[in-house]
Amino acid sequence: MKSTPLSLLLGGLLFAGGAHATAAEHVHASHAWIRLLPGDLPAGAYVTLQNDGDQPAALSGASSAQYADVMLHHSSTAGGMSRMTMVDAMTVPAHGQAVLAPAGYHLMLMQPTRPVKAGDTVVLTLKFADGSALDTRFIARPANAIDAGDEHAGH
Amino acid sequence: MKPRRIFFPALLLALGLLLAGCHSNEPLPLRLTNISGHMPDLDFKLTDDLGKPVTGADYRGKVTLLYFGYTHCPDVCPLTLAQLHVVMQRLGPLADGARILFVSVDPGRDTPAVMHAYVNAFDPRAVGLTGEPRAIEALSKRYRSAFSREPGSADGNYEVTHSSAIYVFDRAGKARVLATPSASQDDLVHDLHLLLDTGADR
Numbered sequence: 001m002k003s004t005p006l007s008l009l010l011g012g013l014l015f016a017g018g019a020h021a022t023a024a025e026h027v028h029a030s031h032a033w034i035r036l037l038p039g040d041l042p043a044g045a046y047v048t049l050q051n052d053g054d055q056p057a058a059l060s061g062a063s064s065a066q067y068a069d070v071m072l073h074h075s076s077t078a079g080g081m082s083r084m085t086m087v088d089a090m091t092v093p094a095h096g097q098a099v100l101a102p103a104g105y106h107l108m109l110m111q112p113t114r115p116v117k118a119g120d121t122v123v124l125t126l127k128f129a130d131g132s133a134l135d136t137r138f139i140a141r142p143a144n145a146i147d148a149g150d151e152h153a154g155h
Numbered sequence: 156m157k158p159r160r161i162f163f164p165a166l167l168l169a170l171g172l173l174l175a176g177c178h179s180n181e182p183l184p185l186r187l188t189n190i191s192g193h194m195p196d197l198d199f200k201l202t203d204d205l206g207k208p209v210t211g212a213d214y215r216g217k218v219t220l221l222y223f224g225y226t227h228c229p230d231v232c233p234l235t236l237a238q239l240h241v242v243m244q245r246l247g248p249l250a251d252g253a254r255i256l257f258v259s260v261d262p263g264r265d266t267p268a269v270m271h272a273y274v275n276a277f278d279p280r281a282v283g284l285t286g287e288p289r290a291i292e293a294l295s296k297r298y299r300s301a302f303s304r305e306p307g308s309a310d311g312n313y314e315v316t317h318s319s320a321i322y323v324f325d326r327a328g329k330a331r332v333l334a335t336p337s338a339s340q341d342d343l344v345h346d347l348h349l350l351l352d353t354g355a356d357r
Binding site: 041043073080 | 226227228229230231233234236237238240241269272273275276277278316317318319320335336337
């Protein structure tokens with residue numbers, strides 16, 4: 001047990017910078033889905049992130065071969081008005097989770113490079129503020145879906 | 156004495172009529188915010204998603220759910236329309252008496268063709284309405300609903316802030332219920348049942 005912190009430290013030194021890659025190593029993604037919209041309209045992507053690490057992780061965005069542009073957004077409703085704002089990062093607390101879900105945080109997927117249809121799997125690379133990245137498989141769902149369609153899995 | 160004798164039965168009759176009247180006009184036990192008498196009747200001049208000019212009068216006989224949004228809205232608008240689709244499904248065959256009217260506050264990008272593909276991805280009873288910016292503004296002002304466009308990213312995209320309310324009108328085009336996207340689905344189904352059960356088509 002005593003060797004664990006030491007090996008972590010050595011591992012960190014070996015990979016040139018202890019903070020590098022740790023966020024992606026500690027974060028696990030589940031319930032990843034995309035709400036498809038017709039034509040080239042931007043789509044929303046949602047995912048639950050679980051952080052097993054001792055440090056908070058900061059999701060800063062994502063990229064994908066399937067979409068020319070991906071942005072991290074936050075929807076909010078105040079005083080009966082809905083608005084959408086771009087955000088720099090979303091924190092996944094240490095030993096906690098953060099949820100990208102409809103009417104809250106979401107990844108806005110723009111300009112599909114080829115058509116996506118319901119049932120397809122799309123890989124998005126989640127990017128963290130420390131520079132680490134996590135490839136995640138998202139299931140494409142129809143426009144009128146209300147969730148990932150896997151509500152009985154993982155609960 | 157004589158005028159009084161006439162007056163009394165007349166008063167009773169009037170009271171009776173009043174009570175009878177009250178009974179048949181008893182306010183519907185709506186669960187969501189009841190806006191009966193507080194908002195103007197459904198009225199607009201827009202273009203539907205088939206490119207046909209339409210007015211509020213074209214939807215008389217249907218219970219209508221009016222919602223403002225835009226197609227380049229990947230999160231809240233689709234969520235609201237997906238939830239309304241679930242509500243329509245829960246109404247079963249009764250839902251044929253209802254229409255979701257999705258009004259674009261972004262007519263520059265939302266052509267009838269774009270609106271057609273968009274609304275049909277959610278529900279067959281959804282209608283996409285777009286039109287002259289002035290006509291959309293007039294409709295939005297009529298229901299004290301607001302929207303604004305904000306300069307957005309460098310590639311010419313812009314963000315639209317819009318009212319999240321859903322206005323429900325009865326078959327006569329009278330404003331009856333104000334719902335928010337966070338309203339309970341059970342309550343919306345309940346209220347739509349009441350409005351759909353009241354008065355058959357026309």
